[in-house]
Amino acid sequence: MKYDLAVIGSGPGGYVAAIRAAQLKMKVAIIERYPTLGGTCLNVGCIPSKALLDSSEHYLQAAKHFGEHGIGTGALKLDWEIMRGRKDKVVDDNVKGIAFLMKKNKIDVHAGHATLLGSEAIRIVGADGKSTEITSTSVIIATGSKPADLPFAKIDKVKLISSTEALALKSVPKELVIIGAGVIGCELGSVYARLGTKVRIVEYLNSAIPTMDATMGKELGKSLKALGIELYLGHKVKAVDTKGKKVKVVATAPGGEDVELSGDYCMMAVGRRPYTDNLGLENVKVSTDPRGFIKVNEHLETAHPGIYAIGDVIGGAMLAHKAEEEGVFVVERLAGQKPHINYRAIPWVVYTWPEVAGVGYTEEELKQSNRAYKVGSFPYRALGRARAANESEGVVKVLADKDTDEILGVHMFGARAADMIAEAVVALEYRASAEDIARISHAHPTFTEALKEACLAATENRALHL
Amino acid sequence: MLEVKVPSPGESVSEVTISNWLRADGDFVNMNDELFEIESEKATLSVSAESSGVLKILIPAGTTVKVGALACTIDTAASAGTVPPAKVEPSPAKAEQKGAASAVVTATAQKIASPAADKILREAGRSTSDVAKGSGKGGRVTKEGALKAANTPQVAAIAPAPVPAAALANGPVAQIKAAPAHMPPQVAKVAYTGERIERREKMSPLRLKVAERLVSVRQTTAMLTTFNEIDMSNLMQVRKEYKDKFEQQHSVRLGFMSFFTKAVTESLKYFPAVNASIEGDEVVYHDYVDMGIAVQAPKGLVVPVLRNAESMTLAQVEMEIERLAARARNNQLTIDEMTGGTYTISNGGVFGSLMSTPILNPPQSAILGMHKIEERPIAVNGQVVIRPMMYVAMSYDHRIIDGRESVGFLVRVKEYLENPVRLLLQV
Structure with a gap:
């Protein structure tokens, strides 16, 4: 039997594309080389890290802040086995949910590693070595990415680990060195720092989460330090030694002198590389860029007609929701529809606590493009709800066009920013002005009032509670 | 004070209707801002401000006036400051004066x-x-x-195209692939309230002219239609195989329209009467092809003309269609660009039409109607196979085109398209 669409990889990009295709009455196959569906996101990424982030934040609250609320806990006990077990259960429930969705949508799941053989043929080799072949009119490559490492420091999964191993450590380490203060480094660094690990993060650039708005990086940096994390910004790692009992990381400080950091583990969080190993790209006309990302045109079609690629494997923001949008985009186009992706309106979130979230242009990008803009900021400490919740650390920053008042970017650092950013995304998609948001009623008392106030500040510098 | 008069949309037009004001009375308008739209029997066009100032509207929308009438004035002495400011000034002092910002945002919104x-x-x-x-x-x-x-529904402008045709730069490929999922566009739905309501609207000059011409074609020509069907397999294969290379090489997408245009221009060489027209008691033969191609414009269909289509390459055809379609979309087509065609191709396929009889675009003597491509079982060498098929229809003026010629012409077009390599070999 021939499929209308074969999706290689069942991460959030792949499985969502498969479901959308099934909704559009296509006959769909999805191919996954790992035993469970869901890809990095569900198995070793977004979901398990959030499970541990939530658990560890509860622990921190109990340890540090319950007293402020008048709650005594006695001697606090951390059972890492249970915490980790809960995380595994969350993952298990989620991947089972995907298997159910595949079944419900009558999508054929093929277990095994896929290799493209030509325009329409795909070979699938199962874990048992058995090989089958399927054919499909269209193909979507959604194979995602793997943790990247440094040329002189290869991940060994024992001492020099990636996020995957860091999510499943046998015990809470005493010391942990993390290379890279991006989203993954800051999130997993937070998990272990909350649980009592001495966390040291080395970052080559001069700010944490360097791709986001600089104000956010600065605020998050302060917050991580308050958590007890040592941040080595502007430090260039030059050697990682895993031979001893402890891992030793040597980095050159901005001043030129070397610092040596030690940890029970060193987690490599320097980004992720596209995963196309043994995918058979040489059998088709799919080409990659020097960094290995699959090249696609504006329709996300590769150089080989009929073969598309989405998500991490084509580069851009490595975000599950970006991959999802791309999956739906490709499938709807195959069905003759004319969807569109607004890449400027794809939000970024860091699930530290407080959280960081942003969408649209950063202030640095606006400066660089010489765009005339105005800024409106509002601090959490002026927010009734935040004070009541003992969460007054945070700020919302709105960037709007100086002439038209159109919102160009919204950046938030503070409790619940991950959920609050949704309003800003809607505003961007509808090209709302700062005054539009300022004129929309926001429930009181809520955290979202901070966005309204920041918009008032951006409109005419007339925040009400400042 | 600048006076803005109603311009002439083309020769021999003396009356136009101001169909729509794009700015409000008392607005501050900037130079080059579009002020109003006029509609005549020939075309629709918009009029822009030649200078900045405050607009005073003298003729309300919907009024039919003579060319040259004074439509509005622009008070150039007034500065932006005397009316709601055109720029946002986030000064707290003005905050009470009801959002200066929203005035600007509204215009862009x-x-x-x-x-x-x-x-x-x-x-x-x-x-x-x-x-x-x-x-x-x-x-x-x-x-x-x-x-x-x-x-x-789109109103046919200029040429009374029989079935709505659209710019084919993109070709109906998407629809073919989408066969299982794509639904034809829905028709506008009027809410029936249960009361016996009748609504009356004045026909626009454009619509009146179209109506008059459609009836006149019926009355003054001996029009009939011949049909055929085309197996699109080979053409689709060629397109699939070369569309990327073609686009790389020529920076324009390879659609089906270029193939149809070439198939028609080649076939016309064998059947000159199909490309001819009647003037009085003479037949005027054209030894060139000016191909009218119906494309979509904001106000309806327009039929810009590809001059000397017979000597164009496929890439040139695609580029010219793309250029004209872009001008049509921006309401920039001139009357010249839309008149003088010797033959017309119209495509109802993009709207899902399976078969229809196109109506002539006088003084032309024939018009080709393309339709949607649909997978159908057909017999090939005694076997039932499924092929992507398209019905084509050619309406022609029997006064100068014989049945043998019209049928022969359409068969030839069909053969070219079923075996596109014949176009190359000119056999």
Whole structure:
């Protein structure tokens, strides 16, 4: 039997594309080389890290802040086995949910590693070595990415680990060195720092989460330090030694002198590389860029007609929701529809606590493009709800066009920013002005009032509670 | 004080209707801002401000006036400051004077479609300018507005094209692939309230002219239609195989329209009467082909003409169609660009038409109607096979074209398209 669409990889990009295709009455196959569906996101990424982030934040609250609320806990006990077990259960429930969705949508799941053989043929080799072949009119490559490492420091999964191993450590380490203060480094660094690990993060650039708005990086940096994390910004790692009992990381400080950091583990969080190993790209006309990302045109079609690629494997923001949008985009186009992706309106979130979230242009990008803009900021400490919740650390920053008042970017650092950013995304998609948001009623008392106030500040510098 | 008079949209037009004011009375307008739209029997065009100032409207929308009438004035002495300012000045002192910001935002908001509205408009080949007035915040185009615009039947302009045809630069390929999922556009739906309501609307001059011409074609020609069907397999294969290379090489997409154009121009060489017209008691033969191709414009269909289509390459045809379609979309086509065709191709396929009889575009003597490509079982060498098929129809003026010629011509077009390599070999 021939499929209308074969999706290689069942991460959030792949499985969502498969479901959308099934909704559009296509006959769909999805191919996954790992035993469970869901890809990095569900198995070793977004979901398990959030499970541990939530658990560890509860622990921190109990340890540090319950007293402020008048709650005594006695001697606090951390059972890492249970915490980790809960995380595994969350993952298990989620991947089972995907298997159910595949079944419900009558999508054929093929277990095994896929290799493209030509325009329409795909070979699938199962874990048992058995090989089958399927054919499909269209193909979507959604194979995602793997943790990247440094040329002189290869991940060994024992001492020099990636996020995957860091999510499943046998015990809470005493010391942990993390290379890279991006989203993954800051999130997993937070998990272990909350649980009592001495966390040291080395970052080559001069700010944490360097791709986001600089104000956010600065605020998050302060917050991580308050958590007890040592941040080595502007430090260039030059050697990682895993031979001893402890891992030793040597980095050159901005001043030129070397610092040596030690940890029970060193987690490599320097980004992720596209995963196309043994995918058979040489059998088709799919080409990659020097960094290995699959090249696609504006329709996300590769150089080989009929073969598309989405998500991490084509580069851009490595975000599950970006991959999802791309999956739906490709499938709807195959069905003759004319969807569109607004890449400027794809939000970024860091699930530290407080959280960081942003969408649209950063202030640095606006400066660089010489765009005339105005800024409106509002601090959490002026927010009734935040004070009541003992969460007054945070700020919302709105960037709007100086002439038209159109919102160009919204950046938030503070409790619940991950959920609050949704309003800003809607505003961007509808090209709302700062005054539009300022004129929309926001429930009181809520955290979202901070966005309204920041918009008032951006409109005419007339925040009400400042 | 600048006086703005109603311009002539073309020769021999003495009356036009001011169909729409794009700015309000008392607005401060900037130079080059579009002020109003006029509609005549020949075309629709918009008039822009030649200078900045405050607008005073003298003729309300919907009025039919003589060319040269004074439509409005622009008070150039007035500065932007005397009316709601054109720029946002976030000074706290002015905060009470009711959002200066919103005045500006409203003007830009009217070009903004919501994400769902944007998708609907693009699938219907429409733009935000087809939505009369956005009903969302600040005049944004909502899903409701987009649905209305997408479902409003298009009015044939200039040439009374029989079935709506659209710019084919993109070709109907997407629809073919989409066969299982794609639904033809829905028809505009009027709410029946249960009361016996009758609504009367004045026909626009454009519509009146179209009506008059359609009837005249019926009365003054001996029109009939011949049909055939085309197996599109080979053509689709060629397109699939070379569309990327073609686009790389020529920076324009390879659609089906170029093949149809070439198949027609080649076939016309064998059947000169099909490319001829009657003038008085003479037959005028054209030893060149000026191909009229119906494309979509914001106000309806227009039929710009590809001059000397017979000597164009496929790439040149695609490029010229793309250029003309872009001008049509921006209302920039001149009367010259839309007159003088010797033959016309029209495509109802993009709207899902399976078969129809096109109506002549006088003084032309024939018109080809393309239709949708549909997978159908057909017999090939005694076997039932499934092929992508398209019905084609050619209406012709029997006064100068014989049945043998019209049928022979259409068969030839069919053979070229079923075996595109014959176009290359000219056999």
